[in-house]
Amino acid sequence: MPDGVAALRPSPPTELWCDALALAGHGTLLHRGEHPVWADATLAEQLGCTLSALYDRPFHALDDANSAERLRQQGEACLAGRDAAPVDITTGQPPCAVRHFEVRARRLEDAAGPQVLHVFIERTNAAPTHDPSTRAVLDQIIRELPIAAFILDTEHRVTHWNMACERISGITAPRLIGTRDPWRAFFDAPRPVMADMILDHADADTLERLYPGSWQRSTHTPDAIEAEGFYPSLGESGRWIYFLAAPLRGADGSIIGAIETLQDITERKTAENALALTNERLEAIVADRTRELAEANARLAEDIDQRETAEQELLKRYIELTELNCQLHDAQEQLVQSEKLASIGQLAAGVAHEINNPIGYVLSNITSLGGYLDDLLRLFDSFEALEAGRAPDDPALLAVQKLKQEVDFDFLKEDLPALLRESEEGASRVRKIVADLKDFSHADQTQEWVWANIVKGIESTLNVVNNEVKYKASVARHYAEIPAIQCMPSQLNQVFMNLLVNAAHAIEAPGTITITTSQPDAEHVRVSIADTGCGIPEAVKARIFEPFFTTKGVGKGTGLGLSLSYGIVQNHHGRIDIDSTPGEGTTFHVTLPIQQPDAERTPAAD
Numbered sequence: 001m002p003d004g005v006a007a008l009r010p011s012p013p014t015e016l017w018c019d020a021l022a023l024a025g026h027g028t029l030l031h032r033g034e035h036p037v038w039a040d041a042t043l044a045e046q047l048g049c050t051l052s053a054l055y056d057r058p059f060h061a062l063d064d065a066n067s068a069e070r071l072r073q074q075g076e077a078c079l080a081g082r083d084a085a086p087v088d089i090t091t092g093q094p095p096c097a098v099r100h101f102e103v104r105a106r107r108l109e110d111a112a113g114p115q116v117l118h119v120f121i122e123r124t125n126a127a128p129t130h131d132p133s134t135r136a137v138l139d140q141i142i143r144e145l146p147i148a149a150f151i152l153d154t155e156h157r158v159t160h161w162n163m164a165c166e167r168i169s170g171i172t173a174p175r176l177i178g179t180r181d182p183w184r185a186f187f188d189a190p191r192p193v194m195a196d197m198i199l200d201h202a203d204a205d206t207l208e209r210l211y212p213g214s215w216q217r218s219t220h221t222p223d224a225i226e227a228e229g230f231y232p233s234l235g236e237s238g239r240w241i242y243f244l245a246a247p248l249r250g251a252d253g254s255i256i257g258a259i260e261t262l263q264d265i266t267e268r269k270t271a272e273n274a275l276a277l278t279n280e281r282l283e284a285i286v287a288d289r290t291r292e293l294a295e296a297n298a299r300l301a302e303d304i305d306q307r308e309t310a311e312q313e314l315l316k317r318y319i320e321l322t323e324l325n326c327q328l329h330d331a332q333e334q335l336v337q338s339e340k341l342a343s344i345g346q347l348a349a350g351v352a353h354e355i356n357n358p359i360g361y362v363l364s365n366i367t368s369l370g371g372y373l374d375d376l377l378r379l380f381d382s383f384e385a386l387e388a389g390r391a392p393d394d395p396a397l398l399a400v401q402k403l404k405q406e407v408d409f410d411f412l413k414e415d416l417p418a419l420l421r422e423s424e425e426g427a428s429r430v431r432k433i434v435a436d437l438k439d440f441s442h443a444d445q446t447q448e449w450v451w452a453n454i455v456k457g458i459e460s461t462l463n464v465v466n467n468e469v470k471y472k473a474s475v476a477r478h479y480a481e482i483p484a485i486q487c488m489p490s491q492l493n494q495v496f497m498n499l500l501v502n503a504a505h506a507i508e509a510p511g512t513i514t515i516t517t518s519q520p521d522a523e524h525v526r527v528s529i530a531d532t533g534c535g536i537p538e539a540v541k542a543r544i545f546e547p548f549f550t551t552k553g554v555g556k557g558t559g560l561g562l563s564l565s566y567g568i569v570q571n572h573h574g575r576i577d578i579d580s581t582p583g584e585g586t587t588f589h590v591t592l593p594i595q596q597p598d599a600e601r602t603p604a605a606d
């Protein structure tokens with residue numbers, strides 16, 4: 001054929017040559033780069049159009065765009081004097097007849113310039129376009145491919161069974177090539193293999209029946225199917241194989257065969273199985289451990305619960321102990337205080353008793369002395385009347401007058417009654433102190449318990465001390481409704497009196513004394529006396545209940561008021577508490593039981 005084309009050179013083609021080419025079945029086309037300047041009827045028939053249509057369009061106008069582009073490039077290269085290799089083109093579209101051509105090109109020169117002659121050599125029914133050597137190379141590639149592969153043609157005959165396939169299946173190529181028995185490699189009885197099903201366009205049901213649960217359409221290779229399975233007949237003890245079967249298509253897209261590749265995945269599968277086994281064991285171990293952990297956690301939670309309960313119990317005990325300790329401390333303090341007071345009380349009682357008698361007869365003697373003195377003075381008056389009747393130079397009179405001057409009789413007369421009065425006052429005061437001491441030491445325990453309204457007592461006491469208070473402070477009364485209490489009212493009045501007088505003394509005018517009554521609980525009442533006075537420093541506070549402790553000047557305070565009050569309140573089974581801030585003021589709280597525990601239940605006094 002190429003010789004025929006070469007013979008055209010250098011003259012333009014003649015109808016004879018064209019006829020000759022047509023006779024050989026080759027269409028011809030001559031052009032100068034655009035529309036054909038010559039085309040023959042054979043070509044028109046080959047391209048499926050009329051001859052005139054061929055002349056009406058560019059030389060490379062083909063219905064297949066790739067083919068058209070190849071033809072254009074070949075034509076233009078040839079026209080430009082470059083090498084123009086033969087190109088393959090396709091005409092027609094499936095499902096209509098598709099035809100394949102090899103197009104050769106040759107550059108010709110005539111008077112009008114260069115032109116190109118294309119000869120269309122039909123290859124439609126020819127063997128693959130590859131020349132035999134190419135085919136041999138392909139066969140060799142497939143044969144020596146490291147991946148096991150075999151190929152079936154459209155008749156399901158084995159065309160290729162490569163060496164890797166021989167190794168994996170143990171069946172040599174000559175035994176299978178040309179047969180329809182590729183199943184022999186894998187199965188005991190005839191049945192379709194994957195490649196057969198590609199050729200048969202097997203549906204999903206058929207695939208599922210033959211490869212239950214182990215097949216799927218390939219996500220990588222179009223129209224391919226993949227599957228995996230265990231084949232006991234392969235190798236010594238069976239092999240796991242992964243199959244991939246795909247259609248082989250001709251240039252027109254039609255299926256011209258099917259290729260199936262096989263991959264030995266036994267090792268992977270063994271590893272996977274081992275892994276699965278290990279996983280199973282691990283999961284079992286983890287489950288065991290989790291159970292043990294859960295049990296340990298439960299035990300721990302129980303422990304924690306127990307410990308928390310124990311801690312709470314401990315805390316409760318600690319709080320109780322702390323409270324007990326505080327109570328003990330209070331009790332101890334009270335005990336110390338009361339013991340101190342009791343011993344001082346005994347001392348006071350002793351001293352009072354010792355002083356009581358002498359001061360009694362001193363007072364009575366002073367009273368007698370007063371009477372005697374009056375008598376004596378009266379006697380002196382009558383002596384002085386006698387003196388008036390005597391001669392001024394009477395020696396006896398002169399001696400008396402001299403003696404009178406010596407003893408300063410006039411002053412004596414004047415001073416003696418004053419001395420006696422002062423002595424009587426002093427002795428009376430001593431007697432008052434002795435009485436207070438006796439009260440403090442409860443030497444006089446004859447009083448009886450009566451029910452009394454203590455507000456009434458406070459009010460009468462206020463009247464008594466009014467003189468002490470009124471110049472210093474105004475009195476604010478906050479009286480809550482409180483019940484009558486069982487008490488010794490005159491003793492309590494002494495307590496209120498001392499607290500009120502102390503409050504007044506503490507205040508630098510003008511200030512306020514606030515009296516509050518309240519009922520802290522069902523069994524007690526409380527009287528609080530607050531002042532806006534100087535307050536009590538801590539050091540002083542520790543000592544104020546001691547008898548004779550006073551910060552007041554000599555003659556102003558005996559220091560017995562609070563100790564006496566303390567004794568009275570204690571005798572009433574009550575207590576005295578102090579809130580004091582130096583510079584701001586002091587509050588004394590007197591808390592008393594409504595009913596005396598050891599007194600007989602007697603009706604309220606008023």
Ligand SMILES: Nc1ncnc2c1ncn2[C@@H]1O[C@H](COP(=O)(O)OP(=O)(O)OP(=O)(O)O)[C@@H](O)[C@H]1O
Nearest residue numbers: 502503506544550551552557558559560561562563
């Ligand atoms: N309301 C108060 N404000 C400041 N200090 C006070 C108050 N009440 C008592 N005191 C202090 O307590 C001391 C003792 O008081 P207490 O009543 O026992 O004795 P006194 O008042 O000094 O003397 P007496 O009461 O015998 O006349 C007082 O000297 C004073 O220092």
Ligand SMILES: [Mg+2]
Nearest residue numbers: 498502561562
């Ligand atoms: Mg006082």
